[in-house]
Amino acid sequence: MPVDVKLKKGESVDRAMRRLKKKLDKEGTLRELRNRAHYEKPSEKKRKKSARARARMGRPTS
Numbered sequence: 001m002p003v004d005v006k007l008k009k010g011e012s013v014d015r016a017m018r019r020l021k022k023k024l025d026k027e028g029t030l031r032e033l034r035n036r037a038h039y040e041k042p043s044e045k046k047r048k049k050s051a052r053a054r055a056r057m058g059r060p061t062s
Contacts, residue, residue, distance in 0.1 A: 003029070 005020040024030050037038070040048075 003027070 003020065003023050005016055007016050007017065
């Protein structure tokens with residue numbers, strides 16, 4: 001699904017690019033693109049997920 005950002009009257013291109021980046025970030029498009037860039041085994045996904053959870057809890061990894 002395409003993301004449309006139209007320039008408003010008198011709006012700079014930089015401002016429009018910022019709006020586009022915010023939209024993409026909100027929809028998670030870039031995150032999904034990075035995740036699909038290479039195949040990750042389910043076991044690797046689980047390991048990374050648990051590592052992120054441990055990091056959020058402030059526990060040391062070992």
